[in-house]
Amino acid sequence: MALGGKMIRPRLLIDAHEDLGGTATSAAIDAAGAMQLLHIGLIIHDDVIDNDTVRRGEMNITGQFSSEAMLLGATSAAAQTWGISSSLLAGDLMLNEAQSLLARLDLDAPRRLAVLDIYDETIAESVAGEQSDVWLSLHLDEADSGDVLTMIGRKTAAYSFEAPLSIAAILAGSNDCLVERLRAIGRRIGTVYQLRDDVLGLFGDEHETGKSVLSDLREGKETLLVNTARAHPAWSEVAHLFGDRALDAQGGLRLRQAIEESGAKAYVESMIAEHCETIAGLIAEAELPQALASRLADLTSASSLRCA
Incomplete structure (x- = not known):
């Protein structure tokens, strides 16, 4: 599943429903x-x-x-x-x-209510993730990588991948076990997607991403890149620049260099690769229809390798 043109969420739901043999078109x-x-x-x-x-x-x-x-x-x-x-x-x-x-x-009432339950849970997760993102950016306590990954799962993965896959399965009449397996896969794919987004936000081509490489740095976004870099001596030399709304290109370059020097970028790349391996295992364990298994594998690859 390519990510060009986006519309990821609706396309994922429709395609997954079809792959699962659903007829509630x-x-x-x-x-x-x-x-x-x-x-x-x-x-x-x-x-x-x-x-x-x-x-x-x-x-x-x-x-x-x-x-x-x-x-x-x-x-x-x-x-x-x-x-x-x-x-x-x-x-x-x-x-x-x-x-x-x-x-x-x-739909029949039970499936319609199940879909609405997913929507309610998704809204709650997204709100919690958004609030956590804002809180982490205040830097009032010491967050660890687990805090950042939890925030990513709630803010991005829950509504972008978990919800479409879960709802597709419910519409197709899948059992609860399969719905939960797809939610777990969706959470991991969403994490890969956001980790790549964070890397692109600092090191991507602005013309392709449509986003300034200074944006996250000016806002003081507590990404996994920054969270990891904090533990390295190189960060202390540029920490005063992070979160500066007036940050210029030279200051941004210094921050990005410190992040690379700290090994944070390499670490996040390794996390992306690790999540991709885990997803492959989850897909195999779920015993999905071949079409859906292939689609999710392609989506994982596209999420990890995307440039925009």
């Missing part, structure tokens, strides 16, 4: 739409939390609405309030519409 399409709405709602809120006005090189909702308000004569502060308010409300609408789609799925 209409419900799968609607559920896939709900997964995309969930994604949009969460990233809108994430941009607000991160004080971002740009996503992938283009103004997001906050940026667009703020700019339009200023053109009409609003002060900078008032325009920002308008943009943020509009983003929060838009995100709320997306999350509500996603739930509404799932509540109206053309």
Whole structure:
């Protein structure tokens, strides 16, 4: 499964449902739409939390609405309030519409309720992960790699991979054991996806990722890269630059060099490889249909090797 063009979550749900022999095609399409709405709602809120006005090189909702308000004569502060308010409300609408789609799925009541339970759990996990991400970025206590990986699992993996796979299995009438096995696989794939995202966020090609390599450093994001680098003497020489909103290209270069020198980048690459091996084992143990097993193996590879 290639990641070009993204739409990962809805495509994964529809494809997995088909691979599992599911026949609830209409419900799968609607559920896939709900997964995309969930994604949009969460990233809108994430941009607000991160004080971002740009996503992938283009103004997001906050940026667009703020700019339009200023053109009409609003002060900078008032325009920002308008943009943020509009983003929060838009995100709320997306999350509500996603739930509404799932509540109206053309399914028997037990399966529809099971899908809604997954959605509720996913929202709770995503909220906990987002809050943990913000907390870790405050650097008020000493987080370890386990804390960072737990945050990744909740914030990214739960809604991006676990939920689509779980819902696909429920729609296909799979048993609870298979649903749980797919959730475990989804959690690991999501972790690989985010670890690669963190590496690209610092060392990727900005033209391909659509994201500045200074963004995470300016925000003080507690990624596994940074968490690992902290233990190395090289980090103490550049620690004052981390989280500096005015960080320039030279400062960013120094931070990236310290991260590489500490061995953190190599460590994260080894973690990605280790997770990929674990996923291969989980796929084999799950005794999945060959089409789905191959699809998940391809998705794992694409997540680990992607450039954007």
